[in-house]
Amino acid sequence: MALAFIAIILGLAHLLTAKPLDCEPLVPETIDNTTMTKLLGKWFYHAGASQHPRTIQELELIKNAYYFLYPSSHQDTFLVTEVMRLKDNCVVNNSSYISVIRDNSTMTLHGPNESSVAQLIKSSSGDTMTLYHIDGTHRGLSVSARAQNLSTEQLEEFKTQVACLGLKEEETFYASDKDLCPMEEERDDKKHSVEVVEPPLG
Numbered sequence: 001m002a003l004a005f006i007a008i009i010l011g012l013a014h015l016l017t018a019k020p021l022d023c024e025p026l027v028p029e030t031i032d033n034t035t036m037t038k039l040l041g042k043w044f045y046h047a048g049a050s051q052h053p054r055t056i057q058e059l060e061l062i063k064n065a066y067y068f069l070y071p072s073s074h075q076d077t078f079l080v081t082e083v084m085r086l087k088d089n090c091v092v093n094n095s096s097y098i099s100v101i102r103d104n105s106t107m108t109l110h111g112p113n114e115s116s117v118a119q120l121i122k123s124s125s126g127d128t129m130t131l132y133h134i135d136g137t138h139r140g141l142s143v144s145a146r147a148q149n150l151s152t153e154q155l156e157e158f159k160t161q162v163a164c165l166g167l168k169e170e171e172t173f174y175a176s177d178k179d180l181c182p183m184e185e186e187r188d189d190k191k192h193s194v195e196v197v198e199p200p201l202g
């Protein structure tokens, strides 16, 4: 009996200590000219987690998404085109831009009516973009990648970071890599689309 009891206690102790041991602080990515160039081009959104009720609502709607960052005539500013499947609808949004503050690795997505702030986080793979979203006291994390699917390691890294931030599984949403929306469909006027289809990849 005593042995079993000790075994249970040890087992519990192991469970209780296992999670915090894996936690490493999120480290902001250094943003220099090289980083800026590396951010250009096409990214697939893969997962997002948030404590903010409104963001959770938005994340729930996103079936999948990809987006392009383009250089703009202003320094440290990217133009953005997002192609999203929201429920069953394809939505192309090119009405936003991102301004970057290098000093604190901050990227702000400006929409016509609102903006959201995130910090670019160092990730162990160069092919992912991890953003730590700060919205008052609410925290959030999202991961995008060059590839249409995440590797197991990339997925595990994201899950660990989410758990370490104290975000719950029900606050975490994963994109499907199926049924991506075409970009061309909503771009029947060819003015912009010709030059933006394949921007230089970093």
Ligand SMILES: *[C@@H]1O[C@H](CO)[C@@H](O)[C@H](O)[C@H]1NC(C)=O
Pocket: 033, 075
């Ligand atoms: C970074 O790029 C800007 C403009 O593109 C340029 O003025 C600046 O000299 C570059 N800095 C370095 C360290 O190369």
Ligand SMILES: *[C@@H]1O[C@H](CO)[C@@H](O)[C@H](O)[C@H]1NC(C)=O
Pocket: 101, 103, 104, 106, 117, 134
């Ligand atoms: C980043 O720096 C800018 C300019 O110094 C400041 O306005 C902004 O609040 C900072 N953002 C964060 C998240 O620290």
Ligand SMILES: *[C@@H]1O[C@H](CO)[C@@H](O)[C@H](O)[C@H]1NC(C)=O
Pocket: 093, 094, 095, 096, 109, 110, 111, 112, 113, 114, 115
């Ligand atoms: C486009 O994206 C911006 C930034 O996220 C958002 O504010 C705006 O509402 C979006 N526009 C449409 C039409 O979805």
Ligand SMILES: *[C@@H]1O[C@H](CO)[C@@H](O)[C@H](O)[C@H]1NC(C)=O
Pocket: 112, 113
């Ligand atoms: C921005 O706000 C204006 C005025 O309230 C509204 O007409 C417009 O639809 C909004 N745009 C987006 C993208 O939400």
Ligand SMILES: *[C@@H]1O[C@H](CO)[C@@H](O)[C@H](O)[C@H]1NC(C)=O
Pocket: 147, 149, 150, 151, 152
């Ligand atoms: C993505 O999925 C394909 C097919 O399922 C697989 O061959 C490829 O290795 C995956 N890529 C990554 C980065 O895991």
Ligand SMILES: *[C@@H]1O[C@H](CO)[C@@H](O)[C@H](O)[C@H]1NC(C)=O
Pocket: 092, 094, 095, 186, 187, 188, 189, 191, 192
């Ligand atoms: C944005 O998309 C709309 C609708 O697809 C298109 O009419 C417009 O030309 C695009 N603007 C830019 C700057 O890409």
